Amino acid sequence: MxxxxxxxxxxxxxxxxxxxxxxxxxxxxxxxxxxxxxxxxxxxxxxxxxxxxxGHCHPEVVKAITSQARELIHTSNLYYTRPQAELARILVEHSAGDQLFFANSGAEANEAAIKLVRKYHYPERYKIITARHSFHGRTLATVTATGQEKYQQGFAPLPEGFSYAIFNDLSSFEELVDRKTAAIMIEPVQGEGGIHVATPAFIRGLRELCDRTGALLVFDEVQCGLGRTGKLWAYEHWAVTPDLLTAAKGLGGGMPIGVMLARSGVAEAFKPGDHASTFGGNPVACQAALAVLKVLLEKxxxxxxxxxxxxxxxxxxxxxxxxxxxxxxxxxxxxxxxxxxxxxxxxxxxxxxxxxxxxxxxxxxxxxxxxxxxxxxxxxxxxxxxxxxxxxxxxxxxx
Ligand SMILES: Cc1ncc(COP(=O)(O)O)c(C=O)c1O
Structure with missing residues (x-):
C-alpha cells in the first residue's frame, strides 16, 4: 500500500x-x-x-475558474452575483425550462425537483412514479426514487409515495397512475441502470399520460443531458418536453454544480424560504459552466x-x-x-x-x-x- x-x-x-x-x-x-x-x-x-x-482541464474552463477565483470565490445567496444570472439565462434560453434552481449535484437537483413537484400539488397529490433500474441519486428521497432495491437496503423507513414501473412499458406506468400521482420521473436514457434508451412511443406516451392526468413529467438528464447524446438535451431526440428537467455532472466542467429547471406555471410553486442551498450557484462553478456551454453551443x-x-x-x-x-x-x-x-x-x-x-x-x-x-x-x-x-x-x- x-x-x-x-x-x-x-x-x-x-x-x-x-x-x-x-x-x-x-x-x-x-x-x-x-x-x-x-x-x-x-x-x-x-x-x-x-x-x-x-475532457480534462479544458483551457477555457481553466481560464474561467482561475479568473473568477481571483475576483470572488463565494458569497451567500443573500446577494446577487452576475455569473449565476448569466448562466440561468443561457440554460433557460436553451431548454424547456423557464426558471431554475441551482444546486451542487445531481441528487440535489433531483431532490429540488421532487420537492417542487410536491409543493406544486400540495396537499392533493404527492405520489411519484419512477422506472425500475433508474438512478436518481443517494439522498434519502432520491435513493427512494431510484428504482433499484440494492441502493435502498438498510435505510428504511424510506419516504412515502414512490412506486416503480417498467422502463419502456407505457402500460405499466398507466397502471400505477391514480388521483394522487404528482409526477412521473424518468431518465430519457438510463445511465447507471445499464444504458437503456427510451423508445419514441414510450416517451411520447408518458407525455400524453401526464397531460391527461395532470401529473408533471420530470426528466432526469443528469447523465444524458448537455450534449452527451449528440443533442444538447436527450429529450430533443423525441421532440417531447418535460415540465421539470434536471442536470448536473458535465455542467461545470468538473466543478460541482447541478440545476433543476421548471416550466412557468410550475416554477412559481416555490416561494422564498421553500428551498435553498449555501453553495448553489457558486460563482466559480457558474463561470466554469458558462465556459462549458459556450463550447457545447458552438455551431x-x-x-x-x-x-x-x-x-x-x-x-x-x-x-x-x-x-x-x-x-x-x-x-x-x-x-x-x-x-x-x-x-x-x-x-x-x-x-x-x-x-x-x-x-x-x-x-x-x-x-x-x-x-x-x-x-x-x-x-x-x-x-x-x-x-x-x-x-x-x-x-x-x-x-
Ligand atoms: C441520472 C442520474 N441522476 C442523478 C445522479 C446523481 O448525481 P450525483 O452523484 O451528482 O448526486 C446520477 C449519478 O450518477 C445519475 O446518473
Missing part, C-alpha cells in the same frame, strides 16, 4: 470500495487522457462518469459529436459481430454507450482495458459503459476500439 492508500484506508469511510487490483492513482489530466503516479497515460472513456464533457460542435458517436457505435457493432459468443448487445445514444456481455466478465474486461491504457467502466458484472469526453477524436475512438478488440480476443481465447 502506498502512503495515499494508507491514509485513505485509515481516514475515509469506505463507501467506494475501491478495488485493490485496479489500484489507479491519478495525478494529471489533459484532454481525453489521464496520467497515473507512475507516469502511465490512459485514454479516459469513463470521463469522470459523464462529467468531463470537454457544429454537437453535429461533430453525433457523427463521431455513429463511428464509435458502428465500430462496436462490428466487434459484437466478430465476438457473438462474448457480446450480447451494443446499445446507447450518442456518446453514452454500453456493450453487454453474455457472461459476467465485465470486471475482467475493464481491468484488461486498463492494463492496455484504456479506462472503461463496468456496471454490474456484464455491462461495459463508455462515456468518452465529447471532444474525443476519430483516432482516439479507433484506438479504444482496437484495445477492446484485443481484450475481447483474449477473453474469447480463455473462455
Amino acid at each position: 502506498n502512503e495515499v492508500e494508507k491514509l485513505e484506508a485509515r481516514y475515509i469511510i469506505n463507501t467506494y470500495g475501491r478495488k485493490k487490483e485496479q489500484n489507479l492513482f491519478l495525478v494529471k489530466g489533459e484532454g481525453v487522457y489521464v496520467w497515473d503516479n507512475r507516469g502511465n497515460r490512459y485514454l479516459d472513456f469513463v470521463g469522470g462518469l459523464a462529467v468531463n464533457l470537454l 457544429a460542435f454537437l453535429d461533430g459529436v453525433w457523427k463521431r458517436s455513429q463511428l464509435f457505435m458502428s465500430g462496436l457493432q462490428l466487434l459484437a459481430a466478430s465476438f457473438p459468443k462474448l457480446v450480447k448487445e451494443v446499445r446507447g445514444l450518442g456518446m453514452m454507450v454500453a456493450l453487454e456481455l453474455h457472461e459476467p466478465l465485465a470486471g475482467q474486461a475493464q481491468q484488461e482495458c486498463q492494463e492496455k491504457g484504456l479506462l472503461v467502466n463496468a456496471i454490474g458484472d456484464k455491462v461495459l459503459r463508455f462515456l468518452p469526453p465529447l471532444i474525443v477524436t476519430e483516432a482516439e475512438l479507433n484506438r479504444a476500439l482496437t484495445v477492446l478488440e484485443q481484450v475481447l480476443a483474449g477473453l474469447q481465447a480463455v473462455n
Whole structure:
C-alpha cells in the first residue's frame, strides 16, 4: 500500500470500495487522457462518469475558474452575483425550462425537483412514479426514487409515495397512475441502470399520460443531458418536453454544480424560504459552466459529436459481430454507450482495458459503459476500439 492508500484506508469511510487490483492513482489530466503516479497515460472513456464533457482541464474552463477565483470565490445567496444570472439565462434560453434552481449535484437537483413537484400539488397529490433500474441519486428521497432495491437496503423507513414501473412499458406506468400521482420521473436514457434508451412511443406516451392526468413529467438528464447524446438535451431526440428537467455532472466542467429547471406555471410553486442551498450557484462553478456551454453551443460542435458517436457505435457493432459468443448487445445514444456481455466478465474486461491504457467502466458484472469526453477524436475512438478488440480476443481465447 502506498502512503495515499494508507491514509485513505485509515481516514475515509469506505463507501467506494475501491478495488485493490485496479489500484489507479491519478495525478494529471489533459484532454481525453489521464496520467497515473507512475507516469502511465490512459485514454479516459469513463470521463469522470459523464462529467468531463470537454475532457480534462479544458483551457477555457481553466481560464474561467482561475479568473473568477481571483475576483470572488463565494458569497451567500443573500446577494446577487452576475455569473449565476448569466448562466440561468443561457440554460433557460436553451431548454424547456423557464426558471431554475441551482444546486451542487445531481441528487440535489433531483431532490429540488421532487420537492417542487410536491409543493406544486400540495396537499392533493404527492405520489411519484419512477422506472425500475433508474438512478436518481443517494439522498434519502432520491435513493427512494431510484428504482433499484440494492441502493435502498438498510435505510428504511424510506419516504412515502414512490412506486416503480417498467422502463419502456407505457402500460405499466398507466397502471400505477391514480388521483394522487404528482409526477412521473424518468431518465430519457438510463445511465447507471445499464444504458437503456427510451423508445419514441414510450416517451411520447408518458407525455400524453401526464397531460391527461395532470401529473408533471420530470426528466432526469443528469447523465444524458448537455450534449452527451449528440443533442444538447436527450429529450430533443423525441421532440417531447418535460415540465421539470434536471442536470448536473458535465455542467461545470468538473466543478460541482447541478440545476433543476421548471416550466412557468410550475416554477412559481416555490416561494422564498421553500428551498435553498449555501453553495448553489457558486460563482466559480457558474463561470466554469458558462465556459462549458459556450463550447457545447458552438455551431457544429454537437453535429461533430453525433457523427463521431455513429463511428464509435458502428465500430462496436462490428466487434459484437466478430465476438457473438462474448457480446450480447451494443446499445446507447450518442456518446453514452454500453456493450453487454453474455457472461459476467465485465470486471475482467475493464481491468484488461486498463492494463492496455484504456479506462472503461463496468456496471454490474456484464455491462461495459463508455462515456468518452465529447471532444474525443476519430483516432482516439479507433484506438479504444482496437484495445477492446484485443481484450475481447483474449477473453474469447480463455473462455
Ligand atoms: C441520472 C442520474 N441522476 C442523478 C445522479 C446523481 O448525481 P450525483 O452523484 O451528482 O448526486 C446520477 C449519478 O450518477 C445519475 O446518473
